[in-house]
Amino acid sequence: MSSWFEKIENPKLKNTKRSKGSSLTGVWKKCTNCKEILSTEKLIKNNHVCPNCGYHYRISWKDRVDLLFDKNSIEILSSNFSSLDPLKFKDKVAYTEKLKTYEERTGEKDSVIRLSAKIDDQLVSVAVMNFSFMGGSMGTVCGEEISRAFEYSLEKNIPCIVISASGGARMQEGILSLMQMAKTLSVRKKLREKKIPYISILTDPTTGGVAASFAMLGDVNITEPNSLIGFAGPRVIEQSMRQKLPEGFQKSEFLKERGFVDQVIHRHELKEKVSFFIKFLKND
Ligand SMILES: [Zn+2]
Numbered sequence: 001m002s003s004w005f006e007k008i009e010n011p012k013l014k015n016t017k018r019s020k021g022s023s024l025t026g027v028w029k030k031c032t033n034c035k036e037i038l039s040t041e042k043l044i045k046n047n048h049v050c051p052n053c054g055y056h057y058r059i060s061w062k063d064r065v066d067l068l069f070d071k072n073s074i075e076i077l078s079s080n081f082s083s084l085d086p087l088k089f090k091d092k093v094a095y096t097e098k099l100k101t102y103e104e105r106t107g108e109k110d111s112v113i114r115l116s117a118k119i120d121d122q123l124v125s126v127a128v129m130n131f132s133f134m135g136g137s138m139g140t141v142c143g144e145e146i147s148r149a150f151e152y153s154l155e156k157n158i159p160c161i162v163i164s165a166s167g168g169a170r171m172q173e174g175i176l177s178l179m180q181m182a183k184t185l186s187v188r189k190k191l192r193e194k195k196i197p198y199i200s201i202l203t204d205p206t207t208g209g210v211a212a213s214f215a216m217l218g219d220v221n222i223t224e225p226n227s228l229i230g231f232a233g234p235r236v237i238e239q240s241m242r243q244k245l246p247e248g249f250q251k252s253e254f255l256k257e258r259g260f261v262d263q264v265i266h267r268h269e270l271k272e273k274v275s276f277f278i279k280f281l282k283n284d
Contacts, residue, residue, distance in 0.1 A: 026040060027039065027040055027041075029043060031050045031055060032055060032057075034052050034053035036053070038052070047059070047063075047067060047267050047268065048267075049266075049267050049268065054225065054266070055226065056224050056225055056226055058131070058165075058203070060130075060132065061113055061128045061129065061130045061131075061163070061165075064128060064163055064203070065117070065126075065128060067267070067270065067271065068117075068119060068161075068163075068270065068271050069118060069119055069126075069271075070117070070118040070119065070120065070121065074115055074116075074117045075115060075116050075117070076113065076114075077114045077115050077116055077148075077152065078108075078109070078112070078113050078114045078115070079114070079144070079145065079148065080109055081109060081110065081141045081144060082099065082103075082110065083095075083099060083140055083173065085099075085172075086140075086173065086176060087172070087173060087174050087176075089174075091172075098134070098172070102132075102133050105132070106130060106132050106133050108130055109141070110133060110139070110141035110142060110145070111131075111133040111134060111136045111138070111139075111141075111142050111166070112127050112128070112130070112141070112142045112146060113127070113128050113145075114126070114127050114149050114152075115127075116152065116156075119161075119271065119274060119275045119278065120275040122158075122159070122279070123156070123158045124153075124158055124159045124160065125149050125150075125153040125159070126149065126161045126163070127145055127146050127148075127149035127160075127161075127162045127163070128162075128163040129142075129162075129163060129165045129166055130165070131165040131166065131167075131205075135166070135167035136164075136165045136166035136210070137166060137167055137170035137177070138166060138169050138180050138181075138209050138210050139169075139170035139173040139176070139177045139180070140176055142170075142180060143177075143179070143180025143183050146180075146214055147183055147184050147187045150184070150187040150188055150190070150191055153191055153196050154187075154190055154191065154194060154196065157196065158196070159197040159198065159199065159278050159281070159282065160191060160196065160197070160199070161198075161201065161274065162198070162200050162201070162214060162218070163201045164201070164210050164211075164214075164215040165203045165204070165205065166205075166206055166208065166209075166211075166215075167205070167207055168208015168210060168211075169208055177209070178209060180209070180213075181209050181212065184213060184214045185213055185217065188214055188217055197219050197277070197278055197281035197282060198217075198219050199218050199219065199220050199222065199274055199278065199281075200214070200215050200216070200217065200218025200221045200222065201222045201223070201270075201274070202215050202216075202221060202223045202227065202261065203224060203227060204223075204224065204226070204227035204228055204229075205229070206223075206227070206228075206229050207229070207230050208231060208232075211229055211230060212231055216260070219277075220263065220277045220281070221260075221262050221263075222262065222264075222270075222273070222277075223252045223255070223256075223261050223263070223265075224252065224264065224265060224267055224270070225252055225264055225266065226252060227252045228250055228251065229250060229252065229261065230250035234249055234250055
């Protein structure tokens with residue numbers, strides 16, 4: 001599938017500093033949930049969880065990586081692929097222009113960053129999705145990087161962790177983006193055959209083709225409180241069904257009750273629990 005994108009050397013990306021990626025500005029912030037006035041500094045120190053009500057704010061992929069993995073163990077393995085715009089797609093702006101804008105804005109080439117890292121000294125292959133890059137949409141580059149994260153696991157015989165955050169398939173790549181569902185799953189299946197653990201962490205929001213493929217097929221599927229996880233958005237479903245949806249529909253706790261996810265874990269306990277699951281599955 002390499003003919004749908006090209007490899008571009010981007011020294012800026014190779015040397016990406018994993019600085020804190022917080023988008024919070026100002027000294028004070030009113031909590032979206034409990035309306036309490038919070039110190040921004042305290043909120044950042046608390047891993048972007050409201051100290052008053054426990055509301056989990058979205059965090060950048062860089063913060064996510066810092067939160068989960070051992071310091072100085074992270075090595076970026078992303079391939080620097082960029083989509084070649086196989087459909088020559090254009091709406092208000094050409095797809096190529098859009099890609100360029102997001103690249104400048106985020107410093108990344110696409111919506112997935114691939115790396116190797118250690119979690120409590122256990123080496124793992126990781127793919128983390130960047131929601132800031134076109135809503136974490138899944139095109140050919142995303143599919144390739146996720147597949148490569150699985151392949152790296154197979155090659156090194158180490159567990160794989162995929163951290164999803166996505167609005168779904170990238171419409172600018174049409175059917176090719178939908179094909180990434182089958183492509184990623186064909187590699188994921190090989191991990192199962194070799195009994196290599198795969199942990200999926202679904203963060204807020206994980207929807208569309210990503211939720212309908214590799215994100216839901218971990219040996220353990222984990223999410224944080226109050227995350228939106230589903231296929232179509234609640235508003236679309238409500239409009240097409242002409243029915244009011246139940247409270248908490250498509251939120252983590254609702255999904256756990258119905259068996260769609262295995263664990264809803266507070267951000268402060270995420271590293272410890274993920275590390276436990278890896279140890280547990282490796283020993284099995
Ligand atoms: Zn709050």
